[in-house]
Amino acid sequence: MTDATGKRRWYTQNGPGALVAAAFIGPxxxxxxTLAGVNFGYDLLWVxxxxxxxxxxLQEMSARIGIVTGRGLTDVIRTQLKNLSLTRYIVLLVILSAIVIGNAxxxxxxxxxxxxxxxxxxGITSAAGSRWLSLVIGTxxxxxxxxxxxxxxxxxxxGMVIMMSLAFVMAAVLTRPDLTALLQGLLRPSLNDASILTILGLIGTTxxxxxxxxxxxLVSEKWRSADDLPHARRDTFIAIAIGGLVSMAIIICAAAVNAADISNAADLARGLEPLFGSFARYFLSLGLFAAGITSAITAPLAxxxxxxGCMGWPKDLKHTGFRLVWMFILGIGITFSSLGINPIDIIRFAQVANGLALPLVVAILLWIMNQTAVLGEHKNTRLNNVLxxxxxLVTVALGTRTIIQVMASL
Structure with missing residues (x-):
């Protein structure tokens, strides 16, 4: 009875990390x-x-802020910059542009x-059927x-993260990967001009x-006390490790297909079927569906x-303003997907905005994590700051390269 209670208690102390994993494992x-595996095999697993x-x-720092302050990151930023009006407005504008418009x-x-x-x-191939599927997912x-x-x-x-993880990992197992080559790809970094953009892409999507x-x-909704920090750390590390395992499983699956016409996971699923049977296709297709639906929920939520946080609204998922924001994001996604519209120009803007926002957010995060007035004894250690x-530095390089790449394509 004690063991069962302990397991139940352990289960209730997990959750936010899985939502974060659901957010970064999107289409x-x-x-x-998929492209990393098709073009470079196992060589970029180290990335x-x-x-x-x-x-x-970074996510451990974010979780620490949420638990210790009981507030979201935007709310903390707005409060800490209250005496710097112009700076506060610029920072919040960049964040809003990157997150709200980017997620839309x-x-x-x-x-x-x-x-x-x-x-x-x-096995649906008709355009009409595709449109209805977009509406079903959106609904x-x-x-x-x-x-x-x-x-x-x-x-x-x-539940969907577990389904997604099992689907992609099982698909990878079915490809019977070369374990020696796999370990070399994990532990022996390789870098060249041909792979640099893919490396930046892998970092940028994680x-x-x-x-x-x-x-x-999320953690401020889940936990109320700094005593819960060990639970939050465990939840964060396990969930993100699972998310990383899923990403690696996709690379492993793609490495098994020697084809130049693979451009997405759906192509990969079809390409694996003649080699490893229909089960591989079903696992990958199920994983791609789960990746899409989880990100379709977490992007509007974020x-x-x-x-x-910017507006200072109360912590209520049913607040009218809160609902209007996620409805706007979700509505744009359903419309573009249902009508087959390619939002390429908006996505380019989103890439530039994210390229600007990522180093800015990381820099502000590090600044906040060293504020004794905000975090007290839970502020960053020297090791936290070094890492x-x-x-x-990596995010600055990534953001600069992303912006240059997008500008060059205009």
Missing amino acids: GTVTVC MLLSVFATMV AYEAGNISGGRLGLETLL LAFALLFIGSYRLLERALI VVPYNLFLHAS AAYVVR GSLIL
Whole structure:
């Protein structure tokens, strides 16, 4: 009886980390990992390993802020910059542009990714059928968000993350990877001109600014005391490790296919079928659907949390303003995905905004993490600051390269 109670108690102390994992394993991540595996085999697995470590470092800081202050990251930023009016407005404007407009642009991709998974799984090829699938996914996301229950959202997303993880990992196992080559790809970094953009893409889809805002808000909803920090850290590290395992599993699957015409996970699912049987296709299609639907829920949720912090709204998932924000994000995603509109220009703007926001958010995060008035004894240690500073340098390089790349393509 004691063991059962202990297990039940352990289960109740987990959740926000799984939502963060659900957020960063979206169709964009699936696509980048697919291309990494198709073009470079196992050679870039080390990038995912480092990206997962960097994500753990930053998300732990974000979780610490949420638990110790009981507020979201945007709310803390707004409060700490209250005496610097112009700076505060500029910082909040950049954050709003990157998170709200960026997530609105990417939401169409989230819904379309989930739709692609269902199309491949169910064998649907008609355009009319595709449009209806977008509406089905959008309606499901709407229902879960509108109910406004954190516990329901948490349980639903944990379930989908488990399904997604099992689907992608099982697909990877079916490819029977070369373990020696796999370990070499994990532990022996390789870098060249051909792979640099893919490396930046892998980092950029794993270390994302909106997850920092989402995580701080989620843990402030889940926990009320600094005594819960050990639970939050364990939850964060386990969930992000699982997310990294999923990303690596996709790369492993893609490495098994020697084909130049693979551009997304749906193509990969079809390409694996003649080699490893229909089960591989079903697992990958199911994983892509789960990746799309989870990101379709977390992206609007993150945007709503950011706006709530900027506006100082109360902590209520049923607040009218909070609901209007996520409805706006979700509505744009459903419309673009249903009509087959390619929001390429908006996505380019979102990439530039995220390129600006990521180093800015990391720099502000490190600044806040060293404020005794905010965190007291829970402020950063010297090791935290060293690791955070190294990650900041990487985000600056990543943001600069992303902006240059997007500008060159205009």
